[in-house]
Amino acid sequence: LGGTGLTFDLVVLPHQIPRAIALADLAPDVQFVLDHCGVPDIKGNAEHPWREHMSEIARRPNVMAKVSGVVAYADPGSWTVETLRPYVEHTIGAFGWDRVVWGSDWPVCTLGGGLSTWVAATHALLSGCGISERDGLLSGNARRLWRLK
Known part of the structure; x- marks a missing residue:
């Protein structure tokens, strides 16, 4: 993907984030987007090692996060x-407000209540x-990332 101007979405589970980090390090000229806040196990209330992995991948300037x-x-x-x-909040804190984009994840978000519920929760x-x-x-960040008008 290097030199194409295209982005690469990373859809990984928390234990796979170190592999995503290795990929981002091997391709510093590719813009990666880590989807779904790194797929944390919210139901299991498991913040570790997800939290540490998110902080580490956020150190890569070629990675943004999708909330x-x-x-x-x-x-x-x-x-x-x-x-x-x-x-x-940890995702936004780790990446900073200029390196996060919002996504609906529709129709998968219906597993947690539907699109309108997710939009209301976001607000x-x-x-x-x-x-x-x-x-x-x-x-704004999405417009910049994907060069939208």
Whole structure:
């Protein structure tokens, strides 16, 4: 993919993030997008080693993160915004507001309640952030990453 201007989405489980790191290191001229906040085990309340792996992959300037569909990894009958918050906030904190994009992950997000539920949860998660941060996550960063008008 080097030199094509195309991006490569990384859809990996937490224990596979070290392999994604190795790939990003081998191809520094390729822009990678780590999907679904690195697929954390939210239902199992497992932040480790996911948390450490996310911090490490975020050190690669050629990797961005997609905040997408994490409701599919939570308990569909009991998750709340606060259940998702540590995972989304760690992802944004590790990558920074300028290296995260939002995604619906539709139709997979229906496993956790549906698209409108995920959109509402996203807005609740972003309620305390600034307008430029929110706009970057929801559209500006994607426009820049994929050179959209």
